[in-house]
Amino acid sequence: MQAQFLDSLAPFAWPLESSDLAVACGRVADHRESLLPAERLALADVGTVRADAYSSGRRVAHEALRGINIDGCAVGKHGRVPVWPSGVVGSITHSRALAIAVVARRKRFAALGVDVEPFGRISRRVAERVLSERERSRLVDDSWRTLLFSAKEAVYKALNPLTGEFLAFRDVEIVHGDGRFTARTTRPCASTAAIAAGEGFFLAAYDHWLTLFVCRSGAAVLPASAASDASGETAPTRSDRVA
Ligand SMILES: CC(C)(COP(=O)(O)OP(=O)(O)OC[C@H]1O[C@@H](n2cnc3c(N)ncnc32)[C@H](O)[C@@H]1OP(=O)(O)O)[C@@H](O)C(=O)NCCC(=O)NCCS
Numbered sequence: 071m072q073a074q075f076l077d078s079l080a081p082f083a084w085p086l087e088s089s090d091l092a093v094a095c096g097r098v099a100d101h102r103e104s105l106l107p108a109e110r111l112a113l114a115d116v117g118t119v120r121a122d123a124y125s126s127g128r129r130v131a132h133e134a135l136r137g138i139n140i141d142g143c144a145v146g147k148h149g150r151v152p153v154w155p156s157g158v159v160g161s162i163t164h165s166r167a168l169a170i171a172v173v174a175r176r177k178r179f180a181a182l183g184v185d186v187e188p189f190g191r192i193s194r195r196v197a198e199r200v201l202s203e204r205e206r207s208r209l210v211d212d213s214w215r216t217l218l219f220s221a222k223e224a225v226y227k228a229l230n231p232l233t234g235e236f237l238a239f240r241d242v243e244i245v246h247g248d249g250r251f252t253a254r255t256t257r258p259c260a261s262t263a264a265i266a267a268g269e270g271f272f273l274a275a276y277d278h279w280l281t282l283f284v285c286r287s288g289a290a291v292l293p294a295s296a297a298s299d300a301s302g303e304t305a306p307t308r309s310d311r312v313a
Pocket of ligand 1: 124127147150151152161162163164184185186220224225226227228229230231237239240241242268294
């Protein structure tokens with residue numbers, strides 16, 4: 071995995087070997103000067119906090135794209151779902167402090183989802199809503215509530231652009247191991263097989279949980295529409311965002 075760490079951030083690594091995959095990480099600040107003309111359109115009528123998050127996300131997305139030898143391409147949006155250059159899949163995340171993007175060639179990866187959450191983001195009360203009883207019974211410590219929440223968001227960000235399907239937090243269950251996790255759906259849905267075949271990774275860095283969920287290309291388990299996306303050049307077509 072190619073990796074770029076901006077703004078003097080210490081390097082981290084997920085154990086995922088592929089020269090067709092790249093990550094970039096930077097601090098959230100006003101990076102509007104990094105935006106390409108097509109990306110600036112999204113800034114009309116947004117406040118400073120959103121402009122910082124958006125511009126920082128696009129900045130690390132450009133860096134990650136350079137890691138797979140793509141330069142000067144805008145990352146568009148459909149609803150809020152990022153639209154990547156043809157032949158590429160990717161994902162963006164930002165907290166108040168950090169922005170991370172992961173990109174890959176579609177010939178190797180059909181879907182990627184990345185998420186970052188500050189330690190302690192998920193209270194016990196929220197955990198009761200977003201985690202199953204079994205998930206809560208396996209927590210290593212209270213901070214892992216946030217880790218499991220983040221893993222679910224990474225799964226959603228990988229699968230939603232492929233399937234257009236909304237998944238609630240209780241629709242997906244996470245089983246964590248040592249730096250890795252797997253996910254399964256708790257009801258049959260379009261994403262069930264792809265989620266079961268996906269691979270999750272997590273680590274702690276900069277007082278945040280960082281999670282990544284990937285589905286490799288060529289998996290027969292992908293839904294029909296997703297399989298054609300994975301082999302072709304089409305962009306994601308649906309966004310199902312909840313507040
Ligand atoms: C979409 C969602 C996961 C984004 O998470 P978030 O914590 O709000 O924000 P993050 O900073 O991590 O990620 C935001 C980025 O995700 C990307 N994104 C937004 N919606 C997306 C979607 N539907 N699919 C993939 N990526 C999406 C965008 O790039 C966005 O940044 P940008 O608007 O600056 O381009 C969240 O808002 C959501 O709707 N969650 C509900 C569904 C869910 O998570 N279910 C879990 C069970 S699987």
